[in-house]
Amino acid sequence: MKIGYARVSTDKQDLTAQINELVALGVDPKHIYNDPGYTGTNRQRPGLDQALAAASHPGAEFVVTKLDRLARSIRDAKDIADQLxxxxxxxxxxxxxxxxxxxxxxxxxxxMATFAEFEADLIRQRTKEGMAVAKARGRLKGKKPKLPANQEKRLVELHATGEHSITELAEDFGVSRATVHRAVQRARSHPSR
Known part of the structure; x- marks a missing residue:
């Protein structure tokens, strides 16, 4: 039995070409697993896990259109191949x-695994360079704060009283505990704000 696997890095990309190629390679569409929106460097992919489980018996054929669809590192490619x-x-x-x-x-x-890893490294490097250029031009501002400045200030004031737990503040302001921790940390780092 042939088990197919397809992957694209973002939800905006299309799996159609890979699926069509897998079908042309003899894979029944019912046996094609996919991971839209997962990078090849992420080993935790539900579609990959399902495909590997489906191909975990003697005689199974695990089919990908290209090695970089399976893995973007030499180690992962080798580990997956060894498992199969x-x-x-x-x-x-x-x-x-x-x-x-x-x-x-x-x-x-x-x-092929070396080239797949090399290509992933180039993508990371270009992304870093692009972000540095955008930051230098003032176009990269970072994430928008979860709370407006006045609400964050009030949250920090309430935390400083010691009467409210992080969990209570998170629930009251409709944010995560991590957001409360970051707001308190920012206030400590920049007390003049």
């Missing part, structure tokens, strides 16, 4: 099957 092989399943990348006992196949797999 240990279960007696075959990893198929496009039209090629990964054979861990074939020296050439092993080398090609490692090269």
């Amino acid at each position: 092989v240990a279960n007696g399943a075959v990893l198929q990348i496009g039209r090629s099957a990964y054979d861990p006992n074939d020296a050439m196949g092993k080398m090609m797999f490692n090269i």
Whole structure:
């Protein structure tokens, strides 16, 4: 049985091309699992877990269109491939099957995994550079505060009395406990605000 897996990094991207290619590779659409909005560097993906579980028996074929859809790091790619092989399943990348006992196949797999990781590193680097440029131009302001300044000031004042717990303040102001902690920390760091 062929089990297909497709992934895109954001919810705005489309899985159609990958799904069509998986079907062309012989995967029944009922056996295609996907993760829209998950990066390949995130190993905690529900669709991937389901696909691996479905392919956890001898003779199963785990199919991806490209290795970077499966993993964006050498370690993850190797771990996933090793898990499949240990279960007696075959990893198929496009039209090629990964054979861990074939020296050439092993080398090609490692090269593809290296490129997938390299590409992920380049994306991170470009994102960092773009954010630095935006910040220098004053276009990157950070997240909008959860509370307006007057409400945050009141929250901090109430906390300072010692009469209200963090949980109570979070409930009263309709924010998370972490937001209360950050507001109190900001007040301590900048008492003149």
